[in-house]
Amino acid sequence: MKLFSHLIFLMLLLLIACNKESFEEVNNDHTLCLPPPNSFFLTLENEAGDNLLETVYLQDSFIIYNSDTLILTKTSNNYWWIGFEFYESGTDYYLDLSETDTDTIALYWHSECEEGCGPCYFIDSLFYNSVLQNTNDQEYIELPK
Numbered sequence: 001m002k003l004f005s006h007l008i009f010l011m012l013l014l015l016i017a018c019n020k021e022s023f024e025e026v027n028n029d030h031t032l033c034l035p036p037p038n039s040f041f042l043t044l045e046n047e048a049g050d051n052l053l054e055t056v057y058l059q060d061s062f063i064i065y066n067s068d069t070l071i072l073t074k075t076s077n078n079y080w081w082i083g084f085e086f087y088e089s090g091t092d093y094y095l096d097l098s099e100t101d102t103d104t105i106a107l108y109w110h111s112e113c114e115e116g117c118g119p120c121y122f123i124d125s126l127f128y129n130s131v132l133q134n135t136n137d138q139e140y141i142e143l144p145k
Helices: 002-017 023-027
Strands: 039-045 061-065 070-076 079-083 091-096 102-114 118-128 140-144
Touching (some): 118 140
Parallel strands (some): 039 140
Antiparallel strands (some): 091 102
8 A cells, every 4th residue: 555655656746747837838828817907997976075976876877978879887886887998088978967967078098918918908098077087096086076
């Protein structure tokens, strides 16, 4: 039995030693990497910093549109999910917050390809009601209302 255990151990060692892939080759295999996010999140806040989604604006979804596009965005945890591929860079979109309150959003973005991991998306600028917004945080953006 002891001889059998030693034989199995030696076979495993031999199998590992004969493996032709080095550590660097395995780590450079980009087929295993996850693509970067292709979206970001928006929320509306009043001057005091209170979130207005799901409090003042109670809909669970909102329509963002222009003359060519109609996008339905769901509210989740006080944020809207915004997918880059749905928005043409540099185009004005309208956001109906209520029957009497319509705002405008213009998003300027670009993408860059990372070798093996797909495109990365970056916000160049975002205008909310024609006012340039802070987009230092490329994932969560608070818009003042």
